[in-house]
Amino acid sequence: MAEPTLVIVVASGAAWEPAVLERLGEHPRIVLLKRCVDVDDLLAAATAGQAHVAVLGLDSPGLDRSAVDLLRKHGVRPVAIAAGGATLDGARLRAARTGIARVVTDDDLDALAGAVLDEESPETAVRVPQPDGPPPPPPTGAVGPVSPGRVVAVWGPAGAPGRTTLATGLAAEVARRGRRTVLVDADPYGGAVAQQLGILDEVSGLLSAARLASAGQLEERFGSVQRGLDDRLSVVTGLPRGDRWVEVRAGTVEHLLEVARAQGEVVVDTGFSLEDDPGSDYGTRPGRNQLTLGALDVADEVVVVGGADPVGLSRLARGLVQVREVLGGRPVHVVVNRMRPTLGWSERDIAGMVAGFARPAGLHFLPDDQPTVDRALVAGRTLAELGDSPLGRAVARVADAVLAASPATSGR
Ligand SMILES: Nc1ncnc2c1ncn2[C@@H]1O[C@H](COP(=O)(O)OP(=O)(O)OP(=O)(O)O)[C@@H](O)[C@H]1O
Ligand SMILES: [Mg+2]
The missing domain is CATH 3.40.50.300 (P-loop containing nucleotide triphosphate hydrolases)
Structure with missing residues (x-):
């Protein structure tokens, strides 16, 4: 069986927290590693290098481009939850500005497990090139x-x-x-x-x-x-x-x-x-x-x-x-x-x-x-x-x- 996906959650007291924890908890391929109190706590946890995914509120205080870059540097994929009746497209646009490719709205948490498990594919809204990545492969x-x-x-x-x-x-x-x-x-x-x-x-x-x-x-x-x-x-x-x-x-x-x-x-x-x-x-x-x-x-x-x-x-x-x-x-x-x-x-x-x-x-x-x-x-x-x-x-x-x-x- 595939390795479980290890997840950290930062809800900062958001209304969606119980529902998110329940969905993550009941999924057979997801393990909830830690609940963090805020983005700083998340970044500290991410540096430990164990987590695969961070589920966090799109409006979390302190969530910016450099925080997202740091997560990625430690191999943690962010998945944002947009609350308060946000439309998915609007939320995606906001998330893209901070570099987050995966977004789920809090009124459609059925999509959460898919977003957490999905390795970022060509369908993602944001491309994240490797800073010193290899040149594009020669044509074949x-x-x-x-x-x-x-x-x-x-x-x-x-x-x-x-x-x-x-x-x-x-x-x-x-x-x-x-x-x-x-x-x-x-x-x-x-x-x-x-x-x-x-x-x-x-x-x-x-x-x-x-x-x-x-x-x-x-x-x-x-x-x-x-x-x-x-x-x-x-x-x-x-x-x-x-x-x-x-x-x-x-x-x-x-x-x-x-x-x-x-x-x-x-x-x-x-x-x-x-x-x-x-x-x-x-x-x-x-x-x-x-x-x-x-x-x-x-x-x-x-x-x-x-x-x-x-x-x-x-x-x-x-x-x-x-x-x-x-x-x-x-x-x-x-x-x-x-x-x-x-x-x-x-x-x-x-x-x-x-x-x-x-x-x-x-x-x-x-x-x-x-x-x-x-x-x-x-x-x-x-x-x-x-x-x-x-x-x-x-x-x-x-x-x-x-x-x-x-x-x-x-x-x-
Ligand atoms: N055919 C089109 N239909 C609708 N919107 C368009 C079309 N072409 C361009 N736009 C919109 O017009 C705006 C300006 O386009 P774009 O940024 O390509 O222009 P530009 O000439 O490169 O401008 P700049 O001077 O900022 O470099 C953008 O918001 C773009 O999405
Ligand atoms: Mg231009």
Whole structure:
């Protein structure tokens, strides 16, 4: 018979305590190891290294990201109980913020034993990469050999038009098609890819890459700056705070993207500004927007995303002019995001407007699809992982066009 799962409970006097203790007590594969009075007591008990799981109130005082990290360090999986009529999705979102993947509401304790016994599987809401974990395994079988790919840069003007959503969606879609893919978060105003995908990572892949590049070791240790999401898709997470951009030396992003491209397809999320700020205060440092400009410079394909509303479209029009100057006229793929009938204009109307500012390599529309985006964000999943959705289908069409635009092993 399988070893029993040893559980510590911290209820801090919550109303659900008796019911939880009863359910855990009567389960044949669960052993209640200890009841702790508070989170500090729990952390002390966890360091003993015996427990497998901590069942604790989501609202326990002192329950934060560092407490959860400490639990995991000692091999203890947290399972949170959400009380007071919380919805499961709302509770999951709150739990994900502290790094907890398993949540049960106190009005559905039937799910408790399953959550306690379940090793965290791909269904969990939060991904917990190993801090110094191995690089994603080299592709095997269906994945095909490591081979050079293309760099696809996703840019868009100010106003959060959906650069990160599209970059993440594209990378996952390319990986789903069997290509080894790296998603790089190079937004100099602060990374968001890790948060979008529920990657709990204290270590920024971009800052690690910057340090390794300075030491001349990026190529050999490229694996250590990536976090593998599956055997094809990995992520180089972005800046933990916008002000850390000064730590990324000139040329780092270009170097990083070239190293990544040698191993497969690359999708890079960038910032909104294309202003060439020399950053003279920082001596040899690049200006902030060099992260974006460098990514656009090495990209094989550039995707420009803009919002479908009046403000988004006028920013897109200006952006197309700006990006043309930066790219020296190289054609871009234009994506108009959050298209919806209530705006009162058609795809044709927008195509006419875009034609006034650029001759794009392609024009695509993504629907306004809040339910899908919310589902992905709450679960920390990519669109490809969610299965069929209107937004997922539209992103797949963008991937078709972008991949068809340059042959797989071209490079520039
Ligand atoms: N097609 C869509 N339908 C519904 N919501 C969307 C869609 N695309 C993006 N969003 C939402 O719009 C918001 C901004 O998207 P996202 O973070 O991808 O933009 P961004 O351009 O990367 O912004 P930032 O400037 O913060 O980097 C997010 O809340 C996202 O979930
Ligand atoms: Mg973003």
